[in-house]
Amino acid sequence: AAPYDVVRLRQEFPVLERQVHGKALVYLDNAATSQTPQPVIDVFNDYYGRYNANIHRGLHTLADEATAAFEGTRETVRGFLNAADARQIIFTRGTTEAINLVVNSWGRANLAPGDEVLVSMLEHHSNIVPWQLLAREIGFTLKVIPVDDDGALDLAAYRELLNERTRLVAVNHVSNAFGTVNPVADMAAAAHQAGALILVDGAQAVPHQPVDVQAIDADFYAFSGHKAYGPTGVGALYGKRELLEAMPPWQGGGEMIATVSFDGSTFAEIPHKFEAGTPAIAEVIAMGRALEWLQSVGPGAIGDWEQRLLERATQGLGNVDGLRILGTAPGKAGVLSFVVEGAHSQDIGLLIDQLGVAIRTGHHCAQPLLHHFGVEATCRASFAAYNTLEEVDTFIAALNRVIGMLR
Ligand code: PMP
Numbered sequence: 001a002a003p004y005d006v007v008r009l010r011q012e013f014p015v016l017e018r019q020v021h022g023k024a025l026v027y028l029d030n031a032a033t034s035q036t037p038q039p040v041i042d043v044f045n046d047y048y049g050r051y052n053a054n055i056h057r058g059l060h061t062l063a064d065e066a067t068a069a070f071e072g073t074r075e076t077v078r079g080f081l082n083a084a085d086a087r088q089i090i091f092t093r094g095t096t097e098a099i100n101l102v103v104n105s106w107g108r109a110n111l112a113p114g115d116e117v118l119v120s121m122l123e124h125h126s127n128i129v130p131w132q133l134l135a136r137e138i139g140f141t142l143k144v145i146p147v148d149d150d151g152a153l154d155l156a157a158y159r160e161l162l163n164e165r166t167r168l169v170a171v172n173h174v175s176n177a178f179g180t181v182n183p184v185a186d187m188a189a190a191a192h193q194a195g196a197l198i199l200v201d202g203a204q205a206v207p208h209q210p211v212d213v214q215a216i217d218a219d220f221y222a223f224s225g226h227k228a229y230g231p232t233g234v235g236a237l238y239g240k241r242e243l244l245e246a247m248p249p250w251q252g253g254g255e256m257i258a259t260v261s262f263d264g265s266t267f268a269e270i271p272h273k274f275e276a277g278t279p280a281i282a283e284v285i286a287m288g289r290a291l292e293w294l295q296s297v298g299p300g301a302i303g304d305w306e307q308r309l310l311e312r313a314t315q316g317l318g319n320v321d322g323l324r325i326l327g328t329a330p331g332k333a334g335v336l337s338f339v340v341e342g343a344h345s346q347d348i349g350l351l352i353d354q355l356g357v358a359i360r361t362g363h364h365c366a367q368p369l370l371h372h373f374g375v376e377a378t379c380r381a382s383f384a385a386y387n388t389l390e391e392v393d394t395f396i397a398a399l400n401r402v403i404g405m406l407r
Helices: 006-010 038-051 061-081 095-110 129-138 155-161 184-193 241-246 281-297 299-318 345-354 367-372 389-406
Strands: 089-092 116-120 141-145 166-172 197-201 220-224 235-239 257-261 264-267 323-326 335-340 360-362 378-382
Touching (some): 038 061, 061 089, 061 235, 061 281, 089 095, 095 235, 129 141, 141 155, 155 184, 166 184, 235 241
Parallel strands (some): 116 166
Antiparallel strands (some): 220 235, 323 335
């Protein structure tokens, strides 16, 4: 394979030429949202400049072109996740909506009082709160898979939690707060053995490693475009075909029906049954372009590069007096959460921005996890394909300066 050419790759991202407060931008908030390469940006000009039209309904040329590009993206996502059939890909507004779809369609139809759903301590709020809302209505029980001191899931405890009442396990593939990579294929096998389904939140996995939903044997798999070099407002849900076919629609409207009368309506086949209303057409097409871009660089190669960045940053942080890294599980992804004695995370974030470095501070939508580790907020640096070793050094030097100012 050719060596990883980060310099050339960066040239595809116009935003990386930006200055912030007179300093070259060092963008290390990729777990929140990744930057966008020119071919993905170009999709918007091309779509609105040449073939903007509503899909599926038209019989004219522009509608045909838009429909072909939109449905072509379904095939792109299918290939990217190695799903068996493009009809198993449902476009959503993102991971959050994908999870809400499963909760409100599958959950409402299948959960009853006495049933149990397992979520993990590592979950993003979007994989906790929708389940809580439905549990409050229906009365099933939500149980939590604990973590060890490294921020790895306690798999022995997981196996003990699984029982004949467990209906579904909802777990992320990679933790956005700590970077922990969960053994989701093993977890799926254990869930299935107990007669339960597994929903995998892949928001932080898709941009950083190859994903094969069939190898994982995931029943549902969710991700967002904007963390994978694509636009905001779009994502996808993969589901096993027999599950999706049996599930009721969760939003009603145009596109999702077969027939409508005032005596009742019948519904379209999958995937359209779950895609009520006009979707984010340009965003879907652009997400497809982003996945093609990711595939052309190689999720494996990107993951390997990010490991080098992670290693260097971990070393650099290790030399900072009074700094504690949260989440040190072996094999973790390129996410570094840390707190510093005598310096508030928010102050660090604000001051380091003055030096051109973008990191995230706060609870990262994982309040239960941070609470478990006894903190309210952390600083988080997270890496992407275009980050360089020099940027890591700039970040560490800037952090040291900022801490010096705060202490
Ligand atoms: N799950 C994880 C693990 C995430 O990192 C995020 C985004 N931070 C989400 C879910 C929610 O994704 P979105 O906001 O794109 O719906």
